[in-house]
Amino acid sequence: MVTQEDIWRELSTICDPEIPNLSITDMGIVADVHLDVEAGRAIIKVTPTFVGCPATALICSEIEQRLRQLPLREVAVEITYNPPWTTNRLSQRAREVLRQFGIAPPPPYEGTDFPLDLLREAVECPYCGSTDTVLQTPFGPTLCRAIYYCNTCRQAFEHFKPV
């Protein structure tokens, strides 16, 4: 018999297609796991990072494929915007994985409405640790990243921008 824990464990081994080792549970995009034990039915609710994120469909089909390997009769993956995903949903481990991958993690903030002033605050360079850094552009190679420049090690780096 499949339990909630089995499903969460399986989900925690599914990674973001763009950042290896960053699991979808650490990213905080699994909003809810509903399991009807008797019917053998699981409904997984995914709250996407950005509405237009092209990885969402891929992640959803990966979830479906993986959970079908468990003894379940029915697996459904649904998109929800409730609760809306914010960068505060990233776990401590997710932040560490991002840093190791060369992407500066977003600063935590109070509530669900991030203040734009966060963009003016120093972001720690993931390469040399310096905070003498400056925002180059709030848009980057993917929707969730901004580009900063480090004045100490003199190179550009990516920042997982707060939303």
Next chain:
Amino acid sequence: MRPGSGIVPAVKDLLYRMADDALILGHRHSEWTGLGPVLEEDIAFSSIAQDKIGHAYALYQLLHELGEPEPDRIAFFRDAPQFRCCHLVEYPNGGYDFSLMRHFLYDVAEQCRYHLLESSRYEPLAQLARKVRGEIKYHVFHATQWVLHLGARGTEESHQRMQQALEQVFPLALGIFEPTEYDDLLAAASIFPGERPLQDRWLETIVPLIEQATLRLPALEAVVPAYGGRCGIHTEYLQPLLDEMGEVIRSEPEAEW
């Protein structure tokens, strides 16, 4: 909201207006991909385009849940008279001055609209509104920075070109708020307060920013708003754009991607 209730056509009309604006402007923004004046701006317009098309998709998905066809069908198989976008989003990109000013006036309006929708009684739209808040914040941030920079801190030429762009875009932007036959119904049902209150809020937001950019907003009474889009009357630019957007999918509608 019960299917079949009298409010459904009003909600659908609101969703079509919002989604068609986002889809068409998203497509226009994407035309800067590879052509932006500097790499960062190329990426900015491309990213904003991707967000807008994502918002359009989410809104078409809500329409689908209300009984309309699948998002791809809605997006790529209608012709101009069935679209409900405003003229502002249809115009070709022109110069960067025009594109930036359109981006600024549109995104402030969109931010105000979604803000009002956060407390909508139509819960799926309220949830989407709370979701896109953070994304649109970046769009408005980008547009505002450039309008202030080129208006107040650039050169005489940049100031003059932003002023010209403002005069050209302002009447088009007023077309966002074209009144519709559903405004009263939506307001009475606490779904959306209406285009007029939205326009008021938009003006309150842009006036101080335009002043700060040392630009002059044309007098409201001296301007003829570009209405028509919300009832399916469009500029000559929309149909060729739709033909281009749908060219591949229409050539093989049953193809699997």
